[in-house]
Amino acid sequence: MATRSRKTWKPDSRGYYTRQIGWEMSKTGKLQQHKFLLGTDRKEADRRERKLRELWDTFEKSCSEGRPLWSDALLLIAQRVAKGLPDAPIPRGPREMQHQYAARIQRMQARYPVISFVPEDQHAFEIGQAALELFEAIPDKKEVIEIRPLEVDVYEAQLAARKIAVQAGLVLDPALGIAPVTSNTDGSIKPLPGILKPSDPAAALPVGKRKNNSPVNAIKQVAPKLPSPSASLYRAFKSYQVYLEKEYFRHET
Secondary structure (H helix, E strand, O other): OOOOOOOOOOOOOOOOOEEEEEEEEEEOOOOEEEEEEOOOOOOHHHHHHHHHHHHHHHHOOOOOOOOEEEEEEEEEEHHHHOOOEEEEOOOOOOOOOEEEEEEEEHHHHHHOOOOOEEOOHHHHHHHHHHHHHHHHHOOHHEEEEEEOOOHHHHHHHHHHHHHHHHOOEEEEEEEHHOOOEEOOOOOEEEEEEOOOOOOOOOOOHHHOOOOHHOHHHHHHHEEEOOOOOOOOHHHHHHHHHHHHHOOOOOOOO
16 A cells, blocks of 8 residues: 555644655656645544545556556545545536436446545436436347247238138238237127137136036026137138148147
């Protein structure tokens, strides 16, 4: 540690406690330690000295050279610590974006926790901090859903399915891919004939109230008679099934 240690610590002729911590170049180009005035109160001077030592040690460990010099910006911060000031105002660069400004202050605070860093441009800092939070919310590349390229054979099979369904009087819902549905005049989806929805009375009937505890008997007794699908619908499904099994069959799917 680049610090002169003394067994006894007495104030100078003006009553100030001083410490020489860190390195700098003198006006004559000579390497020397920087002298800090730490006030006239001994306990307060001890507290300021500990903070200065911690600040310098953190900076020194991050440098590769044996005797690093105080940078101008860090020396200004160290001088505020020596005066007992609780925070250090950080100005915004002339071409510094808001998120860059906020990120720089956050890095400084994490690196040198001995003093609180306060942005001079509070508005820009808050905007930049909000932007950084949005950036952090973006999922990692591993979490991004992979968008696969269009498979021509699958697309052609869907076109063939739509053609067969149209011939059978059905409409294919684009959101479902190839699932056949029919629609009412108002645009709402109409279920296929002969298919019960979960909201139908027979499906919602408790098992204990069904005769002979048989779901089949319950459906026969409660559900109204619905018309069976037309023969053209069966032919459409059968033709499409044969078409897929012959042209686009893949065992894994």
